[in-house]
Amino acid sequence: MDAPLPVPSIPPRLDPDSLLATLNDAQRAAVEAPWGPVLVLAGPGSGKTRVLTQRIAWLVGVLGVPPWQVLAVTFTNKAAREMRTRVEALLGEGALGRLTLGTFHGVCAAFLRREAGRAHDAGLVAFDRDFVIYDGDDQLALVKRAIKELDIDEKQYRARAVLGAISAAKNEMLRAADYRPPTYWHEIAARVWARYDQLLQASNALDFDDLLLQTTALLQADRELLERYRSRWQWLLVDEFQDTNSVQYTLLKLLSAAEVAEAPHNIFVVGDEDQSIYRWRGADWRNIERFRKDFPAARVVLLERNYRSTQVILDAARAVIDRNRHRTPKALWTEREGGARLTLFEAYDETEEAAWVAAQIARHVERGEQGGDIAVMYRTNAQSRALEDALVRRRIPYRLVGATRFYDRREVRDALAYLRLAHNPRDEVSLARVINVPPRGIGPKAWEALRAVAHEHDEPLIDALRRIAEDGSGAIDTRTARALGAFHALLSDLIAQRADTPPSLLLDQALTASGYATWLRDGTEEGEDRWANLLELGSVAADFDAYPPREGLSAMLESVALVADVDSLDAGTAEERVTLLTLHSAKGLEFPTVFLTGLEEGTLPHMRSGDDPDALEEERRLLYVGLTRAERQLYLVHAFRRTFMGSTEPRERSRFLDDIPLAALAESAGRSAARARETSWKPSSTTWKPSTAASASSAAGAAPGGGELLRPGQKVRHATFGAGVVVAAVERGADQEVTVAFTGGGVRKLLQSFAKLERA
DNA sequence: GTAACCGAACTTTTT
C-alpha cells in the first residue's frame, strides 16, 4: 500500500485562501481546524471526500507537515485510490511519496511484514515476513478442517457459523485463550477456534481479522515500537469512521496516544451514523460516541449541505431515517429545491418487477439518458437474476457490481494456490487445494497418509511430502508414494524458481508443469472461459514483473489478497451500461436515476433481522443509503409475491415505505391501489420499440413478429409460467400482445416478442 | 481413485 519509491521532493506551499475557496463554511471549518481531535459528521453527498483530501493538502501544503507523518485510512481500495488521486491533484505528483494512505487491512499488512520479527519477540503469534493472507474462503476451509480434526459434529457446528463466532470474537479484541464462552455451543466453537489458530500458525498465515488484531496487539505489547509509530504518524485521518470495529477503534486510540493527556491527539475522523451498514461485520457506529467521550476536546463539524440530490429526495430520505433513535439529528438541505417526485410501483412478482424496471430504463434511454446514469439496487445478490433477464431481453447493456468476484473464481484460486505455495510452502490451505488438482492420484486416503507422516514427525506437510518423496514410506503403497513424489518435484521446482522468475512467468510455469492448463482447457466453451480468466490473471501478474522477482511475487500476492475488485475484465462502454448492485455496494456512489427494488417485508427489512430493533435500524439505514444515492429521480418498487429459495410467497410492502410522506410520491404510480389484480402490467406503446435487431434475433427463437400469429384457444408454453391457453391475441405493430390463462393459475398479458411463447 | 449422480441445505450484506 505504501508507494514503493519515496520521492524526496519538498511539497509545494499552497495558498490557503485558494485552497479554501471552493468550500462551504462547514467544510472550511473542518479543513482548517487547528491541531487536536476533529469529528466530522458528514451527511450523504456533503463532500466528505473533498474535506478529507483538502485537509491533507492543508496539513502538508499550508501547515508544512511532512507527508510521512500523515496516516490516512479508508475501508476500500477504491476510496484510497480516489483520495490519493485527488490529493495529488492538489499538491502535485510525487509530493506524497511517503504519505501512508491505504485501507486498514493494507496498512496493517505492510506494518506486520515490516515488524514480523518484533511480533516474534513480543511472544505473539509467530509468523515471518512471508506470511500469506487468508480470506473468507480460506478461513472457511480451515475451520472445516479444524472441525473434522476435532471430531465435532459438522451438522450442529456449521463451519460458517463457527467462523462467524470466531471472527466476531476476534473483532472484539479477544484471544482464544481469554475467551469466555457464553453458551455450550460457543464453548465448542472456542475449541475449534484454538485449533484454527494453530492451523493458521502452522501455515504461516494470518486471516483478515488477524491483520488488524495482530497489529494492535503488537503495538500494545511493544511499548518502544508504539512510541516509534506514534512519533511517525502524528496526523491520523479516518474515512467511514462509523464502520470501524472494536479492534480498529482500539488501534486508532493507541496511535493517537489518547491516554496521554498532553499529547496533541491529531486525529481527524469523518463518518455518518446514518450510513453505518456493516454491523454484522463488527462495525460499531457507537465508536462515534466513544470518540466523543475519549476525546472530549474534539471539535465536531456537521456537514449538512447536500450537493447531490433534489430536495424531494432528501425529504423522503430524511423521513425514513428520522425514525432511528440513536443518531445525531441532521437536516440535509440543498439548493436544488423541488425535483421530480418519487415513483412507487407494485409489481405482481419479481419477473414483472424486473420487466417494469427494464421498461422504465428503456424509456429513459429513449429520452436520451445514458444507461451509465442509471442504477438498479437490491438487498440481496440473488435478486439480480430476474433483473438481468429482463435487461437482456430488452438488449440493455448492464454491469453487475460485485457478483462473482474475479478472485473468487475457482480456476483463479487454484492458480493462485500454486503461486502461494511457491512463495510460502507451509501454506496448507493452498496445498490441500491443489494437491489433487488436476487429478493426479492423490485422493483422501493419500492425504490422510501424508498428514499422518507429518503428525508423526511433527513437521509441516510440505516436509512430510519431501520425506515421502525421498525415502518412500513404509505404510504408503508405491503408487501413492510415486504420485506424492511427483507432486513434490513439481513444487520444489516452483519453489526453486521463485527467486529469479518474474511472477507472470512463474504462473505460466505452474500452470504448464502441473498440467493445469491442459486439464482446464478440455475443449468446452467453459474451459476456454476459465482459461481466459487465467490469462487475465497473467496480466495482473505481469504488472509485478518489473520488481525483483521475489518481491514481485510477494507484492502480487498481497495485492491480490487485499484487493477484491477487478472489474477491468469487461471494460468498454461504461457510459452505456446500467449498473446493478446491492445496497451495500452502492454506498459512496451516486446516480442521476435510481431504482430500489424488492422493497418488501422479508427482503428489506430482511427476514434475518427478525424483530431485533438494532438490526431493524440497520435495515432502515440501508434504505436510507439507497435513497440518498439518487440525484434526480427515484423509483421504489416492490412485488406482490416473490419466489425465493424455490417457493413463492405473497409479500407485504416494506414498513419503511409507510414513512415516506405522500407529498414526495407521484400520484397513482403503478397499481398499488389495486394490488391483487391478476392482470399483468402492460407496457405503453411508447415504451416498447421493436428494433430491427431485436425482432431479427428473437425471430430465430420463436417467430414472434413474423407470420405465425397466436390465436385464442391455442395451447402454449412459457419458460417461467409453464403451460397455458391463449385467451386473446391483439396485434401491436410488428408484435403481438397475447393474453394467456396459465394452468398454474393467473391470467397474464404478454408481449410475444419477449414472452417467447411456444406452441404446445 | 475418479466421475457422475443424487438429495439436502442454504442463502444479507464483504474489507
Next chain:
DNA sequence: GTTCGGTTAC
C-alpha cells in the same frame, strides 16, 4: 436456484 457433500458405479 444453487452449491455442497455423500453415495454409487466404473
